[in-house]
Amino acid sequence: MKNRSIEFLVGSFVLLGLAAVLYLAIQVGSARFFGSDSYTVTARFSSASGVNPGSRVEIAGVRVGTVKDVVLDEFFDAIVTLELPNSLELDEDTIASVKTAGLIGDRFIDLSPGGGFPMEPGYEIVDTESALDIESLISRFALGGIDEKAE
Amino acid sequence: MSVVFDLGEISLFGWGALRGFFTQRGRLAKLTLGIHEIGVRCFPIIATVGLFTGLVMGLQLYYTLVKFGAESALGTAVALSLIRELGPVLTALMVVGQAGSAMASELGIQRNDEQIDALQTMSIDPLGFLVGPRLVATLICFPILTAIFDLIGIFGGYLTGSVLLNVDSGVYWNRVFESVTWADVQGGYIKALVFGLLTISICAYRGYNTHRKASFPGVRGVSESATRAVVWSSVTVLAADYLITSFLM
Amino acid sequence: MDSFLKIRGLNKHFGDKRVLDGIDLDVAAASVTTIIGKSGIGKSVLLKCIANLLQPDAGTIELDGQAISQSRRNAQSDAGVSFSYMFQNNALFDSLTAFENVALPLCEASKLNKAEIEERVDEMLVHLELSDSADRYPGELSGGMKKRVALGRALITKPQVVLFDEPTTGLDPERKFSVFEMIVDYRERFGFTALLVSxxxxxxxxxxxxxxxxDEGRIKFFGKPEELNTDAQSALSGFLSKANYGRKSSLMNGANE
Structure with a gap:
């Protein structure tokens, strides 16, 4: 009887624990183990300041995907890899812009779909807008173009 | 210099135990006892410490973030620091305190009582019999305990951040789900596995080799082994954490 | 007397200390041989070298005309082992019942199935008069019962040689006597060769x-117990008289308490 109860405890522990491990991985960490229900495209920005892996990708304010990777290429452009669900079909005219949530909030990628040929996985979006540099904007506005850092 | 020797010996010890386990009979029954010792019995302390860690982080990070008007980032801050660092490290330290010290003294007593010699005379591999199941159980239990610690901690952060203070609960959870990537969770699990193997190997090694390693025979030797086991494995966890973090980042 | 267990030139040192310095010993089959000597002189070391718990520096051990190497001894696990060792403090596992302790060597290192193991262990427990205590843990057993469990565990594998490391230490005179009786009794029943340190x-x-x-790392006397008194060696008679004196005084202390 004593051993039986140990087995029951261990069994429940392992079941509950596996649920926790998988929940953390799949729900919280958005891991995919079985194939891929998403594809990736890249976008070339002159500045991807504030965009990190995990940043949101939105269309019309609705979250559709995440940023997977941000790297610098040989032309010193930022190449941002976007992960999008297979159900989302985009065209090659899509514009990607780095936007800011609120005045100083998180950066995210906004996609504005256009028309034209459907986009293949791995396509590189070249039609991009980098983020507004609020600091330089403010300093230009407040100091009338004098190139000094606003304190 | 002796650190290098010890490290080598502990690695061989752990490897021998893992390999020895797979030559054992009745592996499932032994593994069950191992999981009971390292997993089930550590669950209450892990849940409690996880909850309080989350509660404190909710408070501390809220008051830091609110200065910058960024309290909406509370979910991100709590979830990432728990999953990347605090979860694996505190889980390992707690398991060392709960199971590791007990294991070191138990093995030390078994060594002094010649039970380990007895196994050898019975043609039973003592390493595979005594340490093997615990190491395999470690591989199963550490990621589980770490995941439980993380989830309860994140919930604790929600309790102070959203219920007690005024971070919107939707914002909190949204930030948790959005900011954590698989790489973060994976890093946490890798840490949990490495910490588990290191700590349990060290604790078992110190106990198993009480007769060689302790400076006193008998009861004092066992207590010394238990103390050394806890100190060594705690220091090792923190050092290994630094190394792994610098590799993962 | 043809020797069943034959030891030649056994050496063992710890650091600078030569504990065993050329031990030669011949033990006849199914006999009881007792090793005596001062505390710390290396009797247990000798026993542990024979049981392969310690690696001798030099020397050979032959069992039934065959040299014993570590590999061969470890390979023997199905039919029965050559050597069993009964430890001074019994070395029973606290978390296992008496039954499980006796069954341990069979469960872990034999090819017998569960029913065969149960049958053999039950039989052993009946022999040892432990059937009523089969489900009790060592902590719940008396000193004498623990000794019997340890003996059962040593004998369950049907060993050819059983090594007893001070089997009577810490027992009262009555129990001592019953342990000795037990050894003789089971030696007759199971036919093993016994080597005692006492x-x-x-x-x-x-x-x-x-x-x-x-004494001094060598076997200084070997013979029948009757020959001991007539032996001329003064060191041995000195040891024996001291041992007897020690026994008497300890008995008297026991009576005073």
Missing amino acids: HDIPEVFEISDRVAWL
């Missing part, structure tokens, strides 16, 4: 076929 002089002589006196 301080219980002269009681242990009653059950010994041969006595070996270990």
